[in-house]
Amino acid sequence: MRDKLEDRLQRAKRQRAEFLRQRGLQHSSVRVNWNKMHQQADLLSRKLARCWRQFLRSRRTTIDLAKRL
Numbered sequence: 001m002r003d004k005l006e007d008r009l010q011r012a013k014r015q016r017a018e019f020l021r022q023r024g025l026q027h028s029s030v031r032v033n034w035n036k037m038h039q040q041a042d043l044l045s046r047k048l049a050r051c052w053r054q055f056l057r058s059r060r061t062t063i064d065l066a067k068r069l
Contacts, residue, residue, distance in 0.1 A: 055065060
């Protein structure tokens with residue numbers, strides 16, 4: 001009886017440790033993806049600003065822009 005209880009306790013400890021390990025991995029991957037997403041958003045914002053400035057310098061209308069695409 002006591003051995004069974006100890007076995008169950010050890011198994012519960014292992015399962016809890018595995019759960020915490022998995023949870024930690026998920027949180028760190030979310031942080032990595034979040035940082036990457038922000039970097040890509042910054043890059044996209046710069047590209048859009050550059051394209052918009054170029055469009056303004058060309059002195060064309062948005063209709064011309066739509067026709068080109």
